[in-house]
Amino acid sequence: MESRVRPDQQQAFDHKFADDYRNKGIISEGHYVWVRQRRMRLAVDRVLELLDRDPAELSALVVCGGTGAEASYLADRGFGEVTNSDFSSSALEVAQKRDGRLAVRTIDIEANDVPDESYDVVMVHDGLHHLTRPVQGLNEMIRMARLAAIVVEPHLSLVGRLIGTEWEKVGDAVNYVFRWDHDLFAQTARSQLVREPTHIWTKRLWDHNQAVSKLSDWTDDETTKMAITRAVYGALSPVNRFGNNFLGVLVK
Numbered sequence: 001m002e003s004r005v006r007p008d009q010q011q012a013f014d015h016k017f018a019d020d021y022r023n024k025g026i027i028s029e030g031h032y033v034w035v036r037q038r039r040m041r042l043a044v045d046r047v048l049e050l051l052d053r054d055p056a057e058l059s060a061l062v063v064c065g066g067t068g069a070e071a072s073y074l075a076d077r078g079f080g081e082v083t084n085s086d087f088s089s090s091a092l093e094v095a096q097k098r099d100g101r102l103a104v105r106t107i108d109i110e111a112n113d114v115p116d117e118s119y120d121v122v123m124v125h126d127g128l129h130h131l132t133r134p135v136q137g138l139n140e141m142i143r144m145a146r147l148a149a150i151v152v153e154p155h156l157s158l159v160g161r162l163i164g165t166e167w168e169k170v171g172d173a174v175n176y177v178f179r180w181d182h183d184l185f186a187q188t189a190r191s192q193l194v195r196e197p198t199h200i201w202t203k204r205l206w207d208h209n210q211a212v213s214k215l216s217d218w219t220d221d222e223t224t225k226m227a228i229t230r231a232v233y234g235a236l237s238p239v240n241r242f243g244n245n246f247l248g249v250l251v252k
Contacts, residue, residue, distance in 0.1 A: 005087045005108050031216070031226045033069075035209050038233070040073055040125060043150045043247045046201055047121060050251045051147060056080045061119040063109045063141060064127020068095030068102050074123070075101045083119070085109075109137045117146040125152040129168070134178040138188050148251045149189075155204050155246035156181040164244060185248040199251040206236040207245040 048055060055074075059081040062071040068091075071084035084095045085107035092104040107114060109124075110133050122145040128134040141149045154160055156179035168177050182202040189200060212232050216225040236243070 005110075031222065031229045032209070032213075034226060035207070035212070035229060035233075036069060036125070037073055039152050039205065039207060039245060039247060040070060040123075040150075042203060042205075043123075043152060043249055044074070044077060046249050047148045047150060047251065050199055050201075050249075054078075058120040058147070059083070060121045060123065061085060061105075061144065063107060063122060063124045063137070064130065065095070065125075066091045066127075068099055068104075070123065070125045071095065071102050072099045074121075075099065079121070109140050112140065114140075114144050116143055118144050120147045121145060121150065122148075123150040123152075126154075128153050128180075129178045130170075130175050131178070132175075135184075135188055138185075139192055142189060142192050142250065142252075145250075145252065148249065151180065151185065151246070151248035153246050153248075154179040155244050156184065157204075157242070157244060159242065159244045180246045180248060182248075185246075185250075189250045193252065196252060199249075201249040201251075203240070203247040204243040205240040205245050205247070206233065206243040 051058075055078040058079050060071075060074045060079045061083045062068075062074065063085050065071050065084040065086050066088070068084040071082050075082045081103065082101065083103040083105050084092065085105045086092055086095075087106065087108050089106065092106065095102055096104055109127075110131055122141045124137070124141060128137045128151065131137045138149070138151065141151075154164060154177055160179050164179070165177050168175050182200075185202055186200045189198060212229055213225075215232065216228040219225060
């Protein structure tokens with residue numbers, strides 16, 4: 001199947017992931033990991049609750065997975081088989097070097113030959129908004145998922161339009177930041193699944209990693225950084241319903 005990946009994106013992300021590995025060796029740690037995982041934790045908890053299954057019995061695929069941080073999180077949560085996928089060979093090379101528990105697979109999420117329902121759970125974390133056809137990306141996730149799909153992406157909201165990034169740049173590649181809401185997510189899923197019974201759950205919350213990180217730039221102490229980060233997001237939690245981040249869960 002012909003790839004939909006733009007050459008400028010392929011080159012930009014290959015260089016980015018290769019440089020990340022040369023410069024840092026591993027993905028970021030500390031409070032950055034907590035910020036990333038707080039969103040995934042809510043969605044994964046919901047899926048496991050709805051499926052009522054031991055994660056050790058489940059296979060998982062992460063799409064647009066980059067160097068595998070999200071896949072490693074699923075492995076930490078006890079998923080039996082975890083595959084990290086991306087269109088970037090540099091990213092997959094890094095993922096294998098930094099976490100031997102992960103299988104890797106080159107997948108262009110917009111155009112691929114992965115058979116239907118190949119994985120129990122399929123997840124994306126801040127990846128669909130890089131695509132030329134983000135809705136097609138979700139369609140493919142639903143097709144490849146046997147039991148559930150998880151989406152963590154920017155939310156379509158007034159806040160996002162006012163202060164969010166509209167055009168994102170990685171190297172010389174530029175992409176439009178596509179945002180989701182409950183109706184768009186639900187309609188996309190139901191249009192594809194037609195009459196099949198489904199459970200759709202969505203949630204909004206705040207995520208301003210760069211802004212929050214700047215608040216703690218004055219210290220190099222990771223414990224202090226973590227305390228500041230937790231305090232900020234704790235203060236924002238009562239107004240999560242106005243947040244700029246979207247969690248979507250579909251259980252077939």
